Amino acid sequence: MVEPLWQDLNPHAIVDRIMADYERLIIERNALDEELQKTQYELTELKKTLANSSLVCIHVQPENKCQIQERYDQMTRFLEQAEAKTKSLIQAIPDLMFCINTEGIIEDYYPDKQNKHLLETEDVMGKKIEDVFPKDLATWTQYYLEKTLETGEIQTGEYVMKVGREWHHYEARYVQSGTYEILAIVRDITQRKQAEANLRVSEIQEREKALQLEKTLQDLRQTQAQLIQAEKMSSLGQMMTEIAHEIKNPINSIYGNLTYVDQDVQTLIELLKLYQQHYPELTSEIQDFMAASDVNIIINELPQSLEFMRLGANRLYDLALSLRNFSRLDDQQMVSADLHIGLDGTLKILHTQLKAKGNHSEIKVITDYGKLPLVKCYPNQLNQVFMNLLSNAIDALENQPVPRKIMIKTECCKINPNSVIEDAVRISISDNGHGIPQFVQNQIFNPFFTTKPVGKGTGLGLSIAHQIIVEKHQGSLKCFSQEGQGTTFEILLSLDELTPG
Secondary structure (H helix, E strand, O other), X not given: OOOHHHOOXXXXXXXXXXXXXXXXXXXXXXXHHHHHHHHHHHHHHHHHHHHHOHHHHHHOOHHHHHHHHHHHHHHHHHHHHHHHHHHHHHHHOOOEEXXXXXXXXXXXXXXXXXXXXXXXHHHOOOOEHHHHOOHHHHHHHHXXXXXXXXXXXXXXXXXXXXXXXXXXXXXXXXXXXXXXXXXXXXXXXXXXXXXXXXXXXXXXXXXXXXHHHHHHHHHHHHHHHHHHHHHHHHHHHHHHHHHHHHHHHHHHHHXXXXXXXXXXXXXXXHHHHHHHHHOOOOOHHHHHHHHHHOHHHHHHHHHHHHHHHXXXXXXXXXXXXXXXXXXXXXXXXXXXXXXXXXXXXXXXXXXXXXXXXXOEOOOEEXXXXXXXXXXXXXXXXXXXXXXXXXXXXXXXXXXXXXXXEEEEEEEEEOOOOOOOOOOEEEEEXXXXXXXXXXXXXXXXXXXXXXXXXXXXXXXXXXXXXXXXXXXXXXXXXXXXXXXXXXXXXXXXXXXXXXXXX
């Protein structure tokens, strides 16, 4: 039966309440036991004195003797009541319980009320724990017996034991119930442990789902970044191809006609010189025209103007060629390519951004090209990487005082320390800007991460560059930077697919 006060409590809470009451009663019982022992001692001493001395007996009042006897009887009744209540509480506790003395002998045994254990009371009572329990459990119990008696505090421990074909988890609580005795309360917590294990498994599964979801989200973001960048580069490449085509035809026409114009001008100049030799006497009309038109200056400057026109046409032709090479949209397979051509073509496209503007001085580009073989690669994709890294270097130098420099170095190296030959190509692009803080360096290759103002950067460039180098070319792209000392991006490409140059 459960008291009305405890009707709303769950079974575990009821057991805990009962245990709390029991522990309090144990303390009361111990105090009463000490008081009873003291009273028994006083009564015993009094009886001895009365028995051995008639003189003492004369001075002892009968009422004093009655008071001591009543006190003894009262203490006895209190102890009996405490023991009765203790017994009722023990009967109410569903767990297995047993009392052990200091010699390890089981003095009391109360099987669990759910009949989960097969030990009978007669098989346990009066026996030592090592004769009843397995060796490990007996040693474990002896340890907690000694610790409980030593400290006087409640001890709690857990152990696992096989019952039949199944393993069970148990929680044992040890309470001092007398000077030389402890009470062990053993609860089967297998279901609770199973629930905790299921909860942990569930938490692990949820974490795995969260990680998988995070990975899926990251993949989606990366795919989105790739699609955006691919679409942008496709449009840019198509536009460059059309611009290159539109520029190339008129340039060819201008460049081709410049040769003939130059020849015709030279012919006319020679003819004019012959006229001046054979007709030195000029009419007043011719003299006035020559004076007004500065014919002599024209004769001296016209060839120089034609040469400037030829140089400009050459520059436009090279630019159109660079645009066409940069925007090769038909390279779907790896081809052998000269990386220096890609770097130089990218620099030509960025030529305007490298010039001095307003209060900003010109950015000086220093190239230190080593002897590189032709490399199997996707040239258009590498050009995108070069374009992004060089553009970032230019942006990093925007507010940098003189000198503003970008260094490009290429060389063959050993990507494998055990290799006996140089088996990789290293391309380093450095600037002498302010550098990148460490906390930013850890994120620069993440999609959509950017430190640039809104509208100036999408945060896709370095992410796409990293993917092109690492995934498409099985290479590596690393950033080395210290604040105040500039930044270097290093590209390593394996020469396993090397084609001799």
